[in-house]
Amino acid sequence: MAAKKKTTTAKSARGGKQDRARVAGGQDYEVRYEAKKTGRSASAVKKAVKKVGNSRKKVTRKLAR
Incomplete structure (x- = not known):
């Protein structure tokens, strides 16, 4: 039986899980x-987040055009 891989999730400063698949449009460091x-x-970037939502894939795709 194969051993299970241990996955580590990044924690935010407040202790919650970080969602790297999203762009927080209100956070300057993420926008930069x-x-x-x-x-x-x-x-x-802020306009793209407003238009397509905060999915990192969608924002990147929108900005690549």
Whole structure:
């Protein structure tokens, strides 16, 4: 029988689980990270989050256009 892999989940500063699949549009550090990653402005990232929601995949796809 194969051994189960131990998965570790990152914790936020408040002790909750972090959801890396989402972009928090109100958090400047997340907006800056996404802007730097895609080469777009922070305001473009915020607009994309408003338009397509906070799914990181959808935001990245929107900004890639």
